[in-house]
Amino acid sequence: MIHKKIQRHILPGFGLSLGYTVVYLTLIVLIPISLLFLKASAMSLEDFLTTVTDPRVVASYKLSFYTSFIAALVNVLFGTLIAWVLVRYEFTGKKYVDAMVDLPFALPTAVAGIALTNIYSPNGWIGHFFDQVGVKIAYTPIGIMIALTFIGLPFVVRSVQPVLQDIDFQYEEAAASLGANSTQIFLKIILPTIFPAILTGFALAFARGLGEYGSVVFISGNMPMKTEIVPLLIITKLEQFNYTEAIAIATVMLLFSFAIFFLINVWQSNTIKKQKAL
Helix, strand or coil: CCCCCCCCCCCHHHHHHHHHHHHHHHHHHHHHHHHHHHHHHHHHHHHHHHHHHHHHHHHHHHHHHHHHHHHHHHHHHHHHHHHHHHHHCCCHHHHHHHCCCHHHHHHHHHHHHHHHHHHHEEEEEEEEHHHCCCCCCCCHHHHHHHHHHHHHHHHHHHHHHHHHCCHHHHHHHHHHHCCCCCHHCCCCHHHHHHHHHHHHHHHHHHHHHHHCCCHHHHCCCCCCCCCCCCHHHHHHHHHHHHHHHHHHHHHHHHHHHHHHHHHHHHHHHHHHHHHHHH
């Protein structure tokens, strides 16, 4: 007698779960984004292109993507290091350091922006020393990068930390017994394992940086063509009741962001497949 193996599901079956997923994503994500494209399509192609290719708009796009990218890279480096320290070392106050990583999540972005501006302004605690040597931080792209680094750090740490905790020490011990040094162990065993998590952290930090407003608006100085980010420009258009131009700018930002995140996800998926094939 052949007994059929019954697969039990804790959640509802595939069809019902998929249905809930599709409905939820449609209501929360797809419909608002579709309305954004619908509003943008009301503009003529000439007006749309004139709006999104305006020098002021192009400058804000360049600044937002550049500062977000650099801040995400900085967070990848130091966020991975912080995750490594929290996982691999025991020291006094470790729990407090671990909790401090999440402070940018809990702190209102406007408060973070005011605090960073006070610290890095020419009269601030840190900005005062840089100002003496002719380096200005606040009201420059450097200040924007610092703000984006501050709010993006937890994304990298919390993405990499669980993966590091799950790495089996036996692989490292086996490599060491075969003569591998610390650098070889890290590059050949640890880095390939945590690389997908690093990509995830980078994508999340980069995405948060592109849409960040509160912590940047104070420290940037909001100077058109110099330190004006895209979210601020959109808010400015809305305050002027110029909704069509604001939607056009937001639509281009959405398309560029989606393309970048799609490429990152494809890269991450290919990396995971290669690891499973080994």
